[in-house]
Amino acid sequence: NLRRSQCEQGAKRLATVLPGAKALRDISIEQFEEHQGLLPDGMRRMCRHVISENSRVKEAVVALRRGDVVRFGQLMNLSHQSLKDEFQVSCRELDLLVEIARSVDGVLGARLTGAGFGGCTVNLVRKRSAPLLAQTVEEKYEAETGIKPAVYPCQIEDGVREIPITT
Numbered sequence: 001n002l003r004r005s006q007c008e009q010g011a012k013r014l015a016t017v018l019p020g021a022k023a024l025r026d027i028s029i030e031q032f033e034e035h036q037g038l039l040p041d042g043m044r045r046m047c048r049h050v051i052s053e054n055s056r057v058k059e060a061v062v063a064l065r066r067g068d069v070v071r072f073g074q075l076m077n078l079s080h081q082s083l084k085d086e087f088q089v090s091c092r093e094l095d096l097l098v099e100i101a102r103s104v105d106g107v108l109g110a111r112l113t114g115a116g117f118g119g120c121t122v123n124l125v126r127k128r129s130a131p132l133l134a135q136t137v138e139e140k141y142e143a144e145t146g147i148k149p150a151v152y153p154c155q156i157e158d159g160v161r162e163i164p165i166t167t
Helices: 002-015 029-038 041-068 070-087 092-102 128-146
Strands: 106-111 118-127
Touching: 002 029, 002 041, 029 041, 029 118, 041 070, 070 092, 070 106, 070 118, 092 106, 092 118, 118 128
Parallel strands: none
Antiparallel strands: 106 118
C-alpha cells in the first residue's frame, strides 16, 4: 500500500545519511528531525508518524511498568493525533468517537485501533466511569450520525496465557 511504500522509500533515503539505518525503527526522532528535508512532504509525514509512534510505544512500556496509566492514556491520545494528522488514516467517524470518549470524566486515553478509515477505537477508562462512557458514546454518536455504535467493555489483563478448559 501507499503508506508502507512511502515509509520504505523514506527509510532508504534517510539511510543515505544515516549508515546502519535499515528501517525507520533504526532512526531516532532527533535524527529524523535533522534529516527530514530529504523527504517530500507526504513521505515525511508518514515517516514522522512511524518514528514518533515507535518512540511512544517505548515510552508506553515504561509507563505501564511504572503503573502510570495517566501517562499511558496521554500517549494513546498523542498516537491518535499522529494517526490522524501525519499518517492520515482516521476519518470523521473515528475522530468523533475519540472526541466523545475524551469528553467523559475518567477517560484517560482514546485512539483508533486497526488499520483506520473506520472501524474501532480503544479507550482507556477508569472502571467507575466505564458505564458512563458506554452510555455517552451510544447517545452522542447516534445523535450525531444516526448510527448506533456497538460498545464492547473489556478489562486489562496480565497478558497472554493458557487457560485450561475442563469438559
